[in-house]
Amino acid sequence: MRFDVLTLFPDSINAIMSDSIIGRARDKGLIEINLIDIRDFTANKHRKVDDYPYGGGSGMVMSAQPIYDAWLSVVNAVGYRPKTIYMSPQGRVFNQQIAKELKEGNHYVLLCGHYEGIDERVLEEIVDEEISIGDYVLTGGELPAMVLIDCVSRLVPGVLSSEESFMEESHYNGLLEYPHYTRPYEFNGKVVPEILMSGHHANIKKWRHEQSLKRTFQKRPDLLDI
Numbered sequence: 752m753r754f755d756v757l758t759l760f761p762d763s764i765n766a767i768m769s770d771s772i773i774g775r776a777r778d779k780g781l782i783e784i785n786l787i788d789i790r791d792f793t794a795n796k797h798r799k800v801d802d803y804p805y806g807g808g809s810g811m812v813m814s815a816q817p818i819y820d821a822w823l824s825v826v827n828a829v830g831y832r833p834k835t836i837y838m839s840p841q842g843r844v845f846n847q848q849i850a851k852e853l854k855e856g857n858h859y860v861l862l863c864g865h866y867e868g869i870d871e872r873v874l875e876e877i878v879d880e881e882i883s884i885g886d887y888v889l890t891g892g893e894l895p896a897m898v899l900i901d902c903v904s905r906l907v908p909g910v911l912s913s914e915e916s917f918m919e920e921s922h923y924n925g926l927l928e929y930p931h932y933t934r935p936y937e938f939n940g941k942v943v944p945e946i947l948m949s950g951h952h953a954n955i956k957k958w959r960h961e962q963s964l965k966r967t968f969q970k971r972p973d974l975l976d977i
Contacts, residue, residue, distance in 0.1 A: 842881030863892030
């Protein structure tokens with residue numbers, strides 16, 4: 752799985768995407784994250800990537816040329832056009848089902864915007880899909896890009912220790928995950944449910960499924976077809 756991220760702040764992404772599970776997956780070659788600094792493709796000595804909007808208004812707009820040339824550098828390097836996703840609050844709202852869809856691909860270009868937006872002409876030229884991580888606005892697309900990379904990468908074979916690690920998690924099968932417990936057996940007067948101490952795997956599996964249903968009904972009834 753390969754991600755090429757077009758961004759103004761590559762260091763901020765690399766700092767987070769080099770640690771923990773994702774960092775180990777990169778070290779093993781299971782996923783590849785390439786960070787392309789849009790400023791490296793500016794046509795001016797000041798590395799300026801934005802300008803005032805036509806028609807007036809507050810803020811600045813990211814210019815088309817450096818974004819297009821940054822994107823073209825990826826296309827020319829691989830010899831084909833990867834699916835390009837613009838991280839935008841106007842896009843399809845990201846969820847686990849979309850993550851499973853994206854897991855079926857193997858190469859994505861993620862475009863991170865900033866300021867008041869991006870020149871519409873380059874979006875029309877290179878973007879295949881817009882994806883949002885929620886109905887709110889952030890200062891840039893780097894956090895949404897990292898959310899998408901993290902979520903999709905966890906589904907890539909070998910990234911987690913076993914397939915069960917993600918198949919039983921919240922939202923993967925439409926339900927919220929059951930509660931977890933670890934040592935000590937007693938904490939602040941509360942003990943681990945006896946069923947988990949029984950060693951009876953069939954009963955434990957049944958209990959966990961019942962707990963998933965109960966939690967989903969209590970916390971996210973909208974997920975249930977009732």
